[in-house]
Amino acid sequence: MKIVTLVENTPREGLHAARGLSLYGETASHKVLFDMGPGAEFLGNAAALGVDLTAVDTAVLSHGHSDHGGGLEAFCRVNSQAKLYLRREAFQPYYAVLPGQEPQYIGLSTPPDFLHKRAVFTDDTLRLDGELFLFSDVTDDPANRAAAPKLQEKIGGEFQPDVFAHEQHLILESGGKAVLLAGCAHKGIVNILAAAKRHLGRMPDAVFGGFHLFELPPDAPDSLRLMDLTVKALSEGDTVYYTGHCTGDWAYSQLKAALGERLQAMNCGTAMEI
Secondary structure (H helix, E strand, O other), X not given: OEEEEEEOOOOOOOOOOOOOOEEEEEOOOOEEEEOOEOOOHHHHHHHHOOOOHHHOOEEEOOOOOHHHHOOXXXXXXXXXXXXXXXXXXXXXXXXXXXXXOOOEEOOOOOOOHHHHHHEEEXXXXXXXXXXXXXXXXXXXXXXXXXXXXXXXXXXXXXXXXXXXXOOOEEEEEEOOEEEEEEOOOOOOHHHHHHHHHHHHOOOOOEEEEOOOOOOOOOOOHHHHHHHHHHHHHHHOOOOEEEEOOOOOHHHHHHHHHHHHHHEEEOOOOOEEEO
């Protein structure tokens, strides 16, 4: 398998970085686009990296935030064949709400009609075939994830905590290897890994995604407790982790110190053979 980071926060010469994420994956039978970043930046990056987006047969949206789905329409305009797999809740109104500040809309724009015609709304699990498996049946243990009180959903005119019903994850299996793609891991990479292990019967060989730890106060007791839990979970087996976007510098340094070469930066333009 091959995984290419089309868009991520970290700049690289000749590519357009943006705060968001877009990953391209190839298996023996599929060409997959997982998230589309905040806009059309992934299109130029794909061309520069030799990725033909017109050949993508499967597109997946990890969740309904604009830094992962802002490029949805751009993708659909250059690719007329791929089905788009997403949670039905992805188009709900999502906001970042901070005390004393105007709520910031971070959801997706109103989808054009042609997008609805290509959308496949997923349930807790969906096996597309022997290579692609989507799941969102993650047990949300708050002890295993970073709190995100600012992330909220507007329901009936009232702001309520986002329970991330719009989040899903993708397992790719090919050539005896299994790779987990997780967009932002809002429900916690520890919780998501537990679900992936339950479905696979083992730990994945590699994981790509943001771990949403960037807002942890460095060295605070709760931060250190969560990092200890995360290190313990990620240390199981010999899985290699490629992370960036919303993981954060402090959390990355803590994980790197514990995991060594099993943790790698998932920068814009990174291409890995698994």
